[in-house]
Amino acid sequence: xxxxxxxxxxxxxxxxxxxxxxxxxxxxxxxxxxxxxxxxxxxxxxxxxxxxxxx
Amino acid sequence: xxxxxxxxxxxxxxxxxxxxxxxxxxxxxxxxxxxxxxxxxxxxxxxxxxxxxxxxxxxxxxxxxxxxxxxxxxxxxxxxxxxxxxxxxxxxxxxxxxxxxxxxxxxxxxxxxxxxxxxxxxxxxxxxxxxxxxxxxxxxxxxxxxxxxxxxxxxxxxxxxxxxxxxxxxxxxxxxxxxxxxxxxxxxxxxxxxxxxxxxxxxxxxxxxxxxxxxxxxxxxxxxxxxxxxxxxxxxxxxxxxxxxxxxxxxxxxxxxxxxxxxxxxxxxxxxxxxxxxxxxxxxxxxxxxxxxxxxxxxxxxxxxxxxxxxxxxxxxxxxxxxxxxxxxxxxxxxxxxxxxxxxxxxxxxxxxxxxxxxxxxxxxxxxx
Numbered sequence: 425x426x427x428x429x430x431x432x433x434x435x436x437x438x439x440x441x442x443x444x445x446x447x448x449x450x451x452x453x454x455x456x457x458x459x460x461x462x463x464x465x466x467x468x469x470x471x472x473x474x475x476x477x478x479x
Numbered sequence: 480x481x482x483x484x485x486x487x488x489x490x491x492x493x494x495x496x497x498x499x500x501x502x503x504x505x506x507x508x509x510x511x512x513x514x515x516x517x518x519x520x521x522x523x524x525x526x527x528x529x530x531x532x533x534x535x536x537x538x539x540x541x542x543x544x545x546x547x548x549x550x551x552x553x554x555x556x557x558x559x560x561x562x563x564x565x566x567x568x569x570x571x572x573x574x575x576x577x578x579x580x581x582x583x584x585x586x587x588x589x590x591x592x593x594x595x596x597x598x599x600x601x602x603x604x605x606x607x608x609x610x611x612x613x614x615x616x617x618x619x620x621x622x623x624x625x626x627x628x629x630x631x632x633x634x635x636x637x638x639x640x641x642x643x644x645x646x647x648x649x650x651x652x653x654x655x656x657x658x659x660x661x662x663x664x665x666x667x668x669x670x671x672x673x674x675x676x677x678x679x680x681x682x683x684x685x686x687x688x689x690x691x692x693x694x695x696x697x698x699x700x701x702x703x704x705x706x707x708x709x710x711x712x713x714x715x716x717x718x719x720x721x722x723x724x725x726x727x728x729x730x731x732x733x734x735x736x737x738x739x740x741x742x743x744x745x746x747x748x749x750x751x752x753x754x755x756x757x758x759x760x761x762x763x764x765x766x767x768x769x770x771x772x773x774x775x776x777x778x779x780x781x782x783x784x785x786x787x788x789x790x791x792x793x794x795x796x797x798x799x800x801x802x803x804x805x806x807x808x809x810x811x812x813x814x815x816x817x818x819x820x821x822x823x824x825x826x827x828x829x830x831x832x833x834x835x836x837x838x839x840x841x842x843x844x845x846x847x848x
Contacts, residue, residue: 429600433791440788447779455777459788466791473799474600 429470437467487683489692491622494629496700497707499761500676504711505731505754506584507808508673511815512712513725515666519657520721521713526667528705531674534826535701538681539694541829544838546690550681551775557832564776566825571772574679575793577814578765582607583797583807585758591804592732593751599803603794606762611790613763614770615783618686621767625760628753635753636707639731639746640714642738647717657721672818673708677701678826682771728804766790 440463448456487495509520516523545553550570555563586603594602613621657663677697687693715730718737727733731754735747743749769789774782800806833839 432604433795436787436791440785443784443788452778455779458777459779459785462788462792466788466795469792469795473795 429474433467433470437463440466485617485619486686486688487619487622488688489696491619491626492687492692492696493700493703494625495622495760495764496677496680496696497629497703498625498632498757499764500674500700500704501707502754502757502761503673503704504708505729505757506581506588507728507811508670508708509712509715509730510725510728510808511812512666512670513716513721515669516663517657517725518652518716518721519655519663520666520716521652521709522656523663523666523670524709524712525705526664527671527673528701528709530667530671530823531677532701534823535674535677535697537830538678538826539697540839541826541833542681542684542693543690544833547685549683549685549771549775550679551772553681553829557829557836567772567776570679571769571776573814573818574765574772575769575789577811577818578762578769579793579797580807580810580814581765582762582793583800583803584811585762586797587803587807588729588732589755592729592736593747600794600798603798606758607790607794609759610762610766611786613759614766614786614790616763617783618683618767621760621764628756628760632753632757635750638740639735639738639750640710642740643714643718643734646738647714648720649717651717651720652713669819670815672815672822674701674704675818675822678822679768682768682775728808766793 441460444456444459444463447453447459512520512523541553541557542548545556548556551563551567554566557563558566582603586599586606589602589606590597590599613624677700680697684693687696711731715724715727715734718724718734719727719730724730732747735750736745738746740746766786766789770782770785773785773789774780779785
């Protein structure tokens with residue numbers, strides 16, 4: 425179960441980081457930084473809100 | 480997947496309003512209203528509708544001078560780049576918080592009432608994946624699906640309400656003003672933000688086929704959802720009496736489990752799929768609005784690519800509470816209380832600034848020329 429959660433979160437995170445990189449290439453630097461930051465947050469977030477509650 | 484950037488007509492617009500705001504009668508909104516208004520909750524809802532009419536009317540007036548702008552662009556135009564963006568960011572944060580709490584409540588409803596053995600994360604995941612897909616298809620498709628399903632959803636709702644009124648006791652709604660008139664007005668003032676969605680719907684204002692349709696659709700939608708929620712709050716009180724109704728977290732779902740249609744028992748299986756479809760449309764629309772707002776703030780034209788990211792954040796935030804029935808109820812009450820003054824204050828302020836800037840004068844000149 426945990427692997428599926430991490431896998432899904434990781435995929436969406438990668439997708440969003442790739443979108444952030446595209447934004448960077450389009451010279452939208454502020455947008456790219458926020459999107460990449462949110463992507464990293466989405467990867468860390470489950471540890472504090474879900475995984476921690478399991479143990 | 481190609482995003483459909485088309486416009487929606489008045490039918491689709493009204494259907495979206497009816498499904499996104501009207502669905503509130505099936506969550507814990509009636510319980511929140513009963514807390515102060517007791518058995519006069521239905522009057523309180525009518526008062527909420529009347530109170531919300533003023534800011535909504537002023538908002539429409541502001542949009543009449545900025546027909547090609549959405550809510551974020553109007554903020555930037557009226558408040559300037561820094562303050563406008565700040566207001567948009569605040570609205571986005573509160574909007575995502577409300578989306579998280581609301582979706583958490585719906586997952587709690589599904590988990591506690593229907594799929595009792597399924598883990599919340601699975602329910603949350605499936606619900607939000609479907610909604611994210613819907614949101615990514617764009618506003619035109621959300622509108623089409625809403626209009627297509629509106630008759631079925633409303634017919635089933637009114638069948639449920641008809642049978643609850645039939646099985647209920649008219650005497651339970653008396654005394655008409657509940658504990659006191661002051662309490663009814665207090666409940667209305669505290670919870671006027673159940674219609675705050677009308678402010679957020681301003682994000683799709685330029686996507687409605689014409690301004691006339693936007694104006695007409697918003698006012699018809701307001702009347703429709705006010706009457707619908709008011710009727711539902713009266714029906715729940717008539718069926719359970721207010722002492723029981725205010726203790727129920729989700730009165731609508733208790734109602735459809737309680738009523739019997741002729742020889743048919745367990746009729747909740749008939750109503751549940753329709754309610755679930757309305758839920759999908761509701762959260763698809765909210766995800767879409769959040770993406771539009773975030774895209775506007777970050778100047779991202781292809782904002783639909785933000786939807787998976789927003790969905791993931793909403794899922795992992797919404798899954799956090801250990802006892803969602805209690806915690807999410809309290810959080811929703813707090814959000815409603817914070818948003819109520821903001822909803823009453825922001826549109827009049829926008830109208831005042833537009834008036835001072837002479838935007839309406841320009842509009843008259845344009846119309847006459």
